[in-house]
Amino acid sequence: MKPPPFQYAAPTSVAEAVELLAAHADDDARTLAGGQSLVPLMNFRLAQPGYLVDLGRIEELTRIRTDGDTLVIGAMVRQSDAEHAPEVALRAPLLAEALGYVAHPPVRNSGTVGGSIAHADPAAELPAVALALDAELVVVGPQGTRTVRAADFFVGPFATAIEAGEILTEVRFPRRDGGQSFVEFARTHGNFALVGVASVIETDGATIARASIAMSGVAPVPVRATAAEETLAGSAPDDASIRAAVDAAVAGLSPSGDAHGSAETRTDIARSYLRRGIELALTRAQDRR
Amino acid sequence: MQRHEVTLTVNGRTSTVSVEPRKLLVDVLREDLGLSGAHIGCEHGVCGTCTVLRDGRSIRSCTTFAVQVDGAEIRTVEGLADGAELHPLQDEFWDKQGLQCGFCTPGMLMRACEIVEQKPDVSREEVREGIASNLCRCTGYQFITDAVCAAAARMHSGSSETSGAQA
Ligand SMILES: Cc1cc2nc3c(=O)[nH]c(=O)nc-3n(C[C@H](O)[C@H](O)[C@H](O)COP(=O)(O)OP(=O)(O)OC[C@H]3O[C@@H](n4cnc5c(N)ncnc54)[C@H](O)[C@@H]3O)c2cc1C
Ligand code: FES
Ligand code: FES
Numbered sequence: 001m002k003p004p005p006f007q008y009a010a011p012t013s014v015a016e017a018v019e020l021l022a023a024h025a026d027d028d029a030r031t032l033a034g035g036q037s038l039v040p041l042m043n044f045r046l047a048q049p050g051y052l053v054d055l056g057r058i059e060e061l062t063r064i065r066t067d068g069d070t071l072v073i074g075a076m077v078r079q080s081d082a083e084h085a086p087e088v089a090l091r092a093p094l095l096a097e098a099l100g101y102v103a104h105p106p107v108r109n110s111g112t113v114g115g116s117i118a119h120a121d122p123a124a125e126l127p128a129v130a131l132a133l134d135a136e137l138v139v140v141g142p143q144g145t146r147t148v149r150a151a152d153f154f155v156g157p158f159a160t161a162i163e164a165g166e167i168l169t170e171v172r173f174p175r176r177d178g179g180q181s182f183v184e185f186a187r188t189h190g191n192f193a194l195v196g197v198a199s200v201i202e203t204d205g206a207t208i209a210r211a212s213i214a215m216s217g218v219a220p221v222p223v224r225a226t227a228a229e230e231t232l233a234g235s236a237p238d239d240a241s242i243r244a245a246v247d248a249a250v251a252g253l254s255p256s257g258d259a260h261g262s263a264e265t266r267t268d269i270a271r272s273y274l275r276r277g278i279e280l281a282l283t284r285a286q287d288r289r
Numbered sequence: 290m291q292r293h294e295v296t297l298t299v300n301g302r303t304s305t306v307s308v309e310p311r312k313l314l315v316d317v318l319r320e321d322l323g324l325s326g327a328h329i330g331c332e333h334g335v336c337g338t339c340t341v342l343r344d345g346r347s348i349r350s351c352t353t354f355a356v357q358v359d360g361a362e363i364r365t366v367e368g369l370a371d372g373a374e375l376h377p378l379q380d381e382f383w384d385k386q387g388l389q390c391g392f393c394t395p396g397m398l399m400r401a402c403e404i405v406e407q408k409p410d411v412s413r414e415e416v417r418e419g420i421a422s423n424l425c426r427c428t429g430y431q432f433i434t435d436a437v438c439a440a441a442a443r444m445h446s447g448s449s450e451t452s453g454a455q456a
Binding site: 002 | 290291293309310311313316332333334337340343346347348349351352353354356357359400403418419421422423
């Protein structure tokens, strides 16, 4: 099928984009980023916005920069550009590693970091990364600019704190020390994963100082494995601690099953991938010291 | 419905077309520019038969509106050969039987083109991983991998030896 007709504008500034969204609110105006989720939905007429505001010509949204210790990624940075950016490798290796699992290069060459986070697919990698790294999402609308913590941003499947008429402009990743890892299980590489695990682990001498772990695919939104984080903090970086942490995390999960995997399968996969992710982040934390 | 002027440089030739915003890049190529090389399979980014290069990088032309790529440089399978001389990739696809029905081939060639241009000394493993972005229902991928590796080796060594001479 082909998309139904719509009106289109490609503004060159965020202010102009926000004005256009407001002016065409009655036409169900929507933002277009890389189009790698929205255009398939429109081709199948599952989405039929009457007006598209293309963010692709807004130069200011395509930058990767640092602000003190914070890595700032413009919403329109292409996924493949972020994946290969030296600043990302240095400051948020978790993000670079996760990007390697997002679809395939021809999709990542168009898809954007902001688009993936705004789309908020419960199986997507980047929302889990944003959650694990305590990212801040900068949103601009008619009322001005506000910053939303990742923990408050994902409110349901394909639903975020972005209100109608607002645009996600930046994703801010505060600096995190220690080891980081992203692991996932997908039926075939490049497809959406059944379960993904983003881990950040800091060690302090012979103990784990702090752990941040987020999971995708196990709930309607990405979730923090808080019980595992609490079990790990202050414990020895050994097998017994990891086992206890994984058990604690899995006890709190109640994924729903679907055609891609039953609830039991997802729980089993979560168990193995939590262990792998934590082990990998821990090894990397110890290598860095 | 409002129409937009879109200027594209396709395989080195610049054209301006007047299109509705909903027109997909693949449809502009096929219908407005008469370049039917890029095929349409799934229309949702999965199969890869519509793959073309935008400013040197592979994209799905079925999930791209033409208005989004106004001003861009596009390469399609029609631009690979140099007159009557096949591109090494095309030559090796022929020689190694990298196609059967040929439906996936235009997209596969453009993805392969990006892979070998980005990394002339690409490994067999990287080729296998790289072409996983595109589906082929006929070949089982082995002959495609053989062809891409052979073309990469030829392009890397700068050798002009044709596959016919090797056979
Ligand atoms: C074959 C295929 C496989 C895929 N596999 C994966 C995968 O494994 N993992 C994964 O995570 N993703 C996958 N994707 C989705 C891909 O990552 C998309 O690029 C991403 O979900 C959306 O980013 P986009 O820039 O293309 O946004 P678009 O498709 O343009 O937009 C998506 C939605 O977000 C909104 N939006 C976009 N940007 C903003 C913004 N700045 N402010 C406010 N709203 C905004 C749009 O209005 C729209 O509703 C796949 C896609 C395809 C086609
Ligand atoms: S037709 Fe474009 S990816 Fe299948
Ligand atoms: S040759 Fe038939 S699909 Fe690839």
